[in-house]
Amino acid sequence: MQSHIRTFAIAGVLAVSTALTPAAFAADTEVTLGAQLEPPNLDPTGGAAAAIDEVTYSNVFEGLTRFTSDGSVVPGLAESWEISDDGKVYTFKLREGVKFHDGSDFTAEDVKFSLDRINAEESTNAQKALYADIESVEVVDPSTVKVTLSKPNGSILFNLAWGDAVIVAPETAATNATNPVGTGAFKFDDWVEGDHIDLVKNPDYWGEPAKLEKVTFKFISDPNAAFAAVMAGDVDSFMPFPAPENLAQFEADPRFNVVVGSTEGETILSTNNKQPPFDNPKVREALAHAIDRSAIIDGAMFGYGTPIGTHFAPHNPAYVDLTSQSDYDPEMAKKLLAEAGFADGFTTTLKLPPPSYARRGGEIIAAQLRDVGIETEISNLEWAQWLEQVFKGKDYGLTIVSHTEPMDIGIYARPDYYFQYDSPEFQKIMEDLNNTTDPAKRTELLQAAQKKIADDYVNGYLFQLANTGVVNAKLKGIWPNRPTQANDMTSVYWED
Amino acid sequence: MSDMSLNSRPASGLLGSALRSPSFMIGFLLTLLFVLAAVISFFWVPYDVTVLNIPNKLKAPSLEHWFGTDIFGRDIFSMIMVGARVSIAVALVAVGIGIVAGVPLGLLAAARHGSLLDEVIMRGNDLVFAFPALLIAIMITAVFGPGAINAIIAIGIFNIPVFARLARGAALSLWTRDYVLAARVAGKGQARISAEHILPNILNLLIVQGTIQFSLGILAEAGLAFVGLGTQPPLPSWGRMLAEHQTLYALAPQTVIFPGLAIVLTVLGLNLMGDGLRDIFDPRLRRAR
Numbered sequence: 215m216q217s218h219i220r221t222f223a224i225a226g227v228l229a230v231s232t233a234l235t236p237a238a239f240a241a242d243t244e245v246t247l248g249a250q251l252e253p254p255n256l257d258p259t260g261g262a263a264a265a266i267d268e269v270t271y272s273n274v275f276e277g278l279t280r281f282t283s284d285g286s287v288v289p290g291l292a293e294s295w296e297i298s299d300d301g302k303v304y305t306f307k308l309r310e311g312v313k314f315h316d317g318s319d320f321t322a323e324d325v326k327f328s329l330d331r332i333n334a335e336e337s338t339n340a341q342k343a344l345y346a347d348i349e350s351v352e353v354v355d356p357s358t359v360k361v362t363l364s365k366p367n368g369s370i371l372f373n374l375a376w377g378d379a380v381i382v383a384p385e386t387a388a389t390n391a392t393n394p395v396g397t398g399a400f401k402f403d404d405w406v407e408g409d410h411i412d413l414v415k416n417p418d419y420w421g422e423p424a425k426l427e428k429v430t431f432k433f434i435s436d437p438n439a440a441f442a443a444v445m446a447g448d449v450d451s452f453m454p455f456p457a458p459e460n461l462a463q464f465e466a467d468p469r470f471n472v473v474v475g476s477t478e479g480e481t482i483l484s485t486n487n488k489q490p491p492f493d494n495p496k497v498r499e500a501l502a503h504a505i506d507r508s509a510i511i512d513g514a515m516f517g518y519g520t521p522i523g524t525h526f527a528p529h530n531p532a533y534v535d536l537t538s539q540s541d542y543d544p545e546m547a548k549k550l551l552a553e554a555g556f557a558d559g560f561t562t563t564l565k566l567p568p569p570s571y572a573r574r575g576g577e578i579i580a581a582q583l584r585d586v587g588i589e590t591e592i593s594n595l596e597w598a599q600w601l602e603q604v605f606k607g608k609d610y611g612l613t614i615v616s617h618t619e620p621m622d623i624g625i626y627a628r629p630d631y632y633f634q635y636d637s638p639e640f641q642k643i644m645e646d647l648n649n650t651t652d653p654a655k656r657t658e659l660l661q662a663a664q665k666k667i668a669d670d671y672v673n674g675y676l677f678q679l680a681n682t683g684v685v686n687a688k689l690k691g692i693w694p695n696r697p698t699q700a701n702d703m704t705s706v707y708w709e710d
Numbered sequence: 711m712s713d714m715s716l717n718s719r720p721a722s723g724l725l726g727s728a729l730r731s732p733s734f735m736i737g738f739l740l741t742l743l744f745v746l747a748a749v750i751s752f753f754w755v756p757y758d759v760t761v762l763n764i765p766n767k768l769k770a771p772s773l774e775h776w777f778g779t780d781i782f783g784r785d786i787f788s789m790i791m792v793g794a795r796v797s798i799a800v801a802l803v804a805v806g807i808g809i810v811a812g813v814p815l816g817l818l819a820a821a822r823h824g825s826l827l828d829e830v831i832m833r834g835n836d837l838v839f840a841f842p843a844l845l846i847a848i849m850i851t852a853v854f855g856p857g858a859i860n861a862i863i864a865i866g867i868f869n870i871p872v873f874a875r876l877a878r879g880a881a882l883s884l885w886t887r888d889y890v891l892a893a894r895v896a897g898k899g900q901a902r903i904s905a906e907h908i909l910p911n912i913l914n915l916l917i918v919q920g921t922i923q924f925s926l927g928i929l930a931e932a933g934l935a936f937v938g939l940g941t942q943p944p945l946p947s948w949g950r951m952l953a954e955h956q957t958l959y960a961l962a963p964q965t966v967i968f969p970g971l972a973i974v975l976t977v978l979g980l981n982l983m984g985d986g987l988r989d990i991f992d993p994r995l996r997r998a999r
Binding site: 512 | 765783938
């Protein structure tokens with residue numbers, strides 16, 4: 215009798231354990247990724263939202279060149295290229311035998327169409343400026359394209375690797391927003407708005423085929439729900455995970471790996487350079503000294519993040535560490551404020567977008583600024599309001615945001631950009647940079663640019679956002695770093 | 711006063727039944743606790759709630775920090791004291807708006823019962839009432855920007871129809887009373903009758919409703935703050951404390967338990983007190999005792 219009971223008990227336990235882990239059996243070729251933001255559409259050439267690239271980049275759409283996990287640029291749909299001696303003509307040799315998901319062939323015509331489309335007048339491409347130097351695109355033969363630039367541009371291969379320059383077919387370009395057709399290792403399958411997007415393996419992929427049959431992007435905006443979904447095994451990976459405070463709990467659980475990589479996200483205290491009193495460089499310098507970066511990284515990010523002293527990623531070889539130039543020194547800040555004529559301080563606005571780095575970082579910065587006499591009126595905004603009021607309307611004193619585009623120091627050369635920094639000197643450096651192809655000279659110019667904006671204290675430079683996330687311990691091949699806004703799933707697989 | 715109200719009794723009688731009502735006493739003591747916390751917070755708090763102490767964050771409750779510390783190392787006990795001030799102030803002003811605007815509207819509608827004015831006032835109130843209160847509060851703060859003042863206005867607007875309806879309903883039944891008739895015969899105007907004879911006799915109802923609305927106001931303020939539309943940092947707010955620490959419930963439970971308890975106990979206290987007051991004021995129940 216007793217042994218009977220035991221048998222039943224064991225059978226019961228087995229039944230329960232299989233019932234609880236159905237995913238473990240079905241999951242060897244399927245992956246569900248968690249993501250906080252749902253893309254507004256799926257056409258990376260037509261919108262600025264990072265979430266578009268996070269689903270489609272490299273999975274569905276490919277460009278002539280592409281980023282790898284470490285941020286280097288490698289051939290994509292272009293097999294190789296030649297650059298003319300004057301640096302103005304790039305001749306791309308395209309891969310052969312590439313097909314779009316609808317079965318049509320990928321040819322030089324598609325490349326010409328895609329690149330011309332970016333610079334067309336009615337183009338809604340979010341990064342038009344990156345490709346403005348492209349003067350003409352010429353089809354030499356079906357597998358050769360000649361791109362002519364109006365002036366040498368050393369970063370054009372890098373720019374072509376962005377999601378904004380992926381190659382699309384003329385027949386499907388108009389419908390890519392809802393039914394993306396690309397050349398990637400995954401095909402778009404289904405989109406249930408507000409819930410998930412399914413991609414399935416492209417059996418006719420030109421390169422190494424994907425190891426997964428199906429990838430699902432599940433959208434969970436609430437950090438608590440995200441935590442529960444990971445803990446329950448509903449999602450296999452969540453990168454970046456929205457609540458850094460939960461990472462310690464994942465770390466303690468053998469089912470998960472916590473991944474800490476780098477991103478291109480310079481998190482800055484953006485300062486409205488045209489709004490008094492921030493038009494006074496002394497005030498901005500005071501601001502820089504009033505901020506204690508380590509307290510912000512510790513308090514808002516639970517220690518994840520690298521302090522920066524300029525708008526540049528620390529993992530980039532050209533980075534110069536300028537953090538000591540804006541050391542935390544409240545006495546110095548008070549002195550500078552007094553010199554600028556604000557001995558009694560002043561009041562300004564601090565408008566914060568939703569991410570926790572901004573909301574929490576904002577409270578910490580407000581307290582630090584209060585210590586030197588600057589009062590801030592905090593208002594918490596949703597992304598749409600933030601884009602409207604701060605980014606477009608420039609109606610703000612201070613804000614906190616992470617600039618996640620790669621190598622985006624060039625934004626400081628745009629006087630109408632939302633922090634309204636207008637320095638002909640800096641613009642000259644950027645122009646020189648674009649006209650330079652020699653790597654050593656480029657590094658020199660990039661460093662000069664970093665120093666210039668640090669010297670001018672354009673913004674408060676806080677920290678480089680870390681790519682912190684949680685991945686099922688058996689799932690391999692997820693990019694630890696985030697060189698661009700992407701979740702490249704092409705080489706992800708389940709380990710037995 | 712010729713019409714020493716129907717319900718009024720010697721004060722000692724009221725006090726006596728108050729002391730005998732356990733729900734009133736529990737509610738009253740809970741409410742008193744939070745009112746005291748709010749009042750004391752003006753003069754003294756254990757720690758300054760605007761000063762962050764990040765190395766000291768998420769400490770468990772101890773003798774030093776009775777309720778522990780939050781994500782920025784602030785003392786949670788101090789934040790709850792100051793938060794009580796915010797909650798009570800918001801709810802008080804909001805109920806005040808409701809009474810000041812709603813009661814005269816209700817009295818006017820009752821005085822002009824059946825007239826077009828009555829219809830306009832009451833249908834207007836129905837209109838406001840038809841919308842879910844919190845939804846409109848979110849709309850108001852979304853349009854005019856988040857903040858304590860806008861939260862007060864939003865919550866206050868929704869108190870107007872509550873008091874207007876209550877005042878009108880109660881006043882209507884009084885208008886048929888003989889002493890009102892006597893006052894009319896004596897030549898008193900509608901406004902004067904409303905102020906001198908009607909209002910004192912519906913005061914007990916208004917007080918009970920005020921207590922209930924007060925607790926709803928605190929709940930609404932916490933709700934608005936939770937979704938980020940109430941009081942803005944650095945001023946602490948119970949709702950925002952909950953929202954800011956919701957991902958930490960497993961790591962540092964004290965950060966959500968105490969603000970949550972503060973909301974629950976205050977609302978419970980006010981509701982118990984309101985129930986108790988109703989029982990005390992209700993003549994039928996009193997006679998039964």
